[in-house]
Amino acid sequence: MRLKIKFKSCSEISVLPLHYNHIVQAFIYQNLDEPIAEKLHNEGFKDPASKRQIKFFTFSRLISTEKVKIREGHIVFHGDVYLVVASPYSEFIQSFATNLIKKTNIELGNETFELASIEVEPTPEYAEKVLVKTLSPITVYSTVLTLDGKKKIYYYSPFEEDFEKLLLKNLQRKARIWFGKDIYGGSIKPFKVTKKDEKILLHHGNLVKGWDGVFELSLPPELFQLAFEAGLGAKNSSGFGCIEILKSNHSKKKARL
Secondary structure, eight states: OEEEEEEEESSSEEEEESSOHHHHHHHHHHTSOHHHHHHHHHTOEEOTTTOOEEOOOEEOOOEESSOOEEETTEEEEESOEEEEEEOSOHHHHHHHHHHHHTOSEEEETTEEEEEEEEEEEOOOOOOSSEEEEESSOBOOEEEEEOTTSOEEEEEOOTTSHHHHHHHHHHHHHHHHHHTSSOOOOOEEEEEEOOGGGEEEEEETTEEEEEEOSEEEEEOOHHHHHHHHHTOSSSOGGGTOOOEEEEEOSOOOOOEEO
């Protein structure tokens, strides 16, 4: 499931650090019931094969209804702001939405917003091939050894073959955890991505490279679901890999809480 949350600024403008992912991530954890927050933060869900842990939620960048401005390392928002949060973990979605509804005002960094609305969006209806656009950058990386034996993180671009391979492998790992079975096949191709779509973000003091743009997805139904609910690529719970349909022949009504 997916939540689309609308924030109304309590002042004429709202100013946040340019690299604000950690602020939104903390906001999400702070508005979960404690047992769920602790489970996700400390444990996540473990892959029996690789032993890797996945949090199983993702979120978008803050989407402004008006043009934003960059000023001295900060981002200035005018008007309303939207946030999309997605997860296949229904208890997570329910807990987050329930706790938000109880609040009149929301604190993000040093800014205060009024909670205007929460919309529950179903996962897009399955289609064999769809175009999606990123709501937060997709990051794909691996740890490699340099010639002097030191570990280094290498970030892949959509123009490298391993970008797609690792995206699919990541989805397969998520499916193995969530559905309890191995699911293979599918493709994820850059459709409208240029070098200008590369994004370099600072998260908890570490540089993370990711990519915005439009991608063509052709996936088995289970991987399709997880692409939208758990995100594409790595670091989803840090605000990477959130996507939405760009073109679709089907639409579903949204429910308002």
